[in-house]
Amino acid sequence: MAAALINVPSRAKRGDIIEIRTLTSHIMETGFRHTMDGTLVPRDIITSFTCRYNGTEIFRADLFPAIAANPYLSFFTIAKESGKFEFEWIGDNGYASTASASITVE
Amino acid sequence: MPTTRRQFLSLAGSVTAAGAIPIVTLRPLNATPAMLNTAIRNVVGEAAIRTGKVKIDIPPLVENGNTVPMTISVASPMTADDYVKSIHVFNEKNPQPNIGNFYFNPSSGRAQVSTRIRLADTQKVVAIARLSDDSFWQVTADVVVTLAACTEEVN
Numbered sequence: 001m002a003a004a005l006i007n008v009p010s011r012a013k014r015g016d017i018i019e020i021r022t023l024t025s026h027i028m029e030t031g032f033r034h035t036m037d038g039t040l041v042p043r044d045i046i047t048s049f050t051c052r053y054n055g056t057e058i059f060r061a062d063l064f065p066a067i068a069a070n071p072y073l074s075f076f077t078i079a080k081e082s083g084k085f086e087f088e089w090i091g092d093n094g095y096a097s098t099a100s101a102s103i104t105v106e
Numbered sequence: 107m108p109t110t111r112r113q114f115l116s117l118a119g120s121v122t123a124a125g126a127i128p129i130v131t132l133r134p135l136n137a138t139p140a141m142l143n144t145a146i147r148n149v150v151g152e153a154a155i156r157t158g159k160v161k162i163d164i165p166p167l168v169e170n171g172n173t174v175p176m177t178i179s180v181a182s183p184m185t186a187d188d189y190v191k192s193i194h195v196f197n198e199k200n201p202q203p204n205i206g207n208f209y210f211n212p213s214s215g216r217a218q219v220s221t222r223i224r225l226a227d228t229q230k231v232v233a234i235a236r237l238s239d240d241s242f243w244q245v246t247a248d249v250v251v252t253l254a255a256c257t258e259e260v261n
Binding site for chain 2: 030068
């Protein structure tokens with residue numbers, strides 16, 4: 001399921017600090033809500049997000065039920081070389097999703 | 107009937123008070139509920155937490171607690187020997203005290219993260235940054251929530 005929106009500048013000058021914005025589609029069910037008849041809705045959240053830049057981890061996050069549905073994350077990195085950003089979301093019930101974006105550094 | 111938050115908190119509070127009196131008397135973090143304190147101590151350990159360096163950008167009054175935009179930044183040069191290792195965000199009154207942990211390294215360039223969070227009640231949000239010299243810095247923000255998250259029933 002390609003359910004992620006990634007915003008990375010397509011080109012950057014070497015040494016620039018660039019912003020990376022990611023949004024992925026996920027219910028982020030907290031596990032604290034009940035249905036009308038009183039049964040607990042089981043937790044279903046994304047627990048971990050990782051961003052790698054040409055294979056090197058540049059940002060990582062542990063997420064908890066207090067993160068809103070469809071987790072949005074924005075963070076920064078230094079544009080060092082042309083290449084690829086890889087994004088990975090891991091969650092409950094074996095959820096795993098990946099996305100990637102490329103950048104040209106001049 | 108399921109355990110209410112009040113019962114759970116009072117239970118957690120009594121456990122903390124019985125088990126960790128030295129920690130509590132060492133450095134009380136304002137008058138925050140026991141769960142928040144415990145969660146912070148799980149990350150920080152015995153280290154002292156200083157106020158400053160960290161900046162939290164969150165609306166003081168939100169209508170909908172289901173999605174509250176939040177930006178946290180730390181004043182740091184982000185060089186190889188002076189950078190921010192991580193930012194940990196906590197809340198006071200959600201069912202669970204953790205909001206998120208965010209990890210950085212010198213190639214992050216800027217120690218700043220934005221996300222959207224849930225707030226179940228009018229409460230305090232605490233952000234703690236761990237620097238490369240293992241010092242801890244915190245900031246707190248008070249948020250008034252008019253429509254709470256997490257409490258509505260699923261249809």
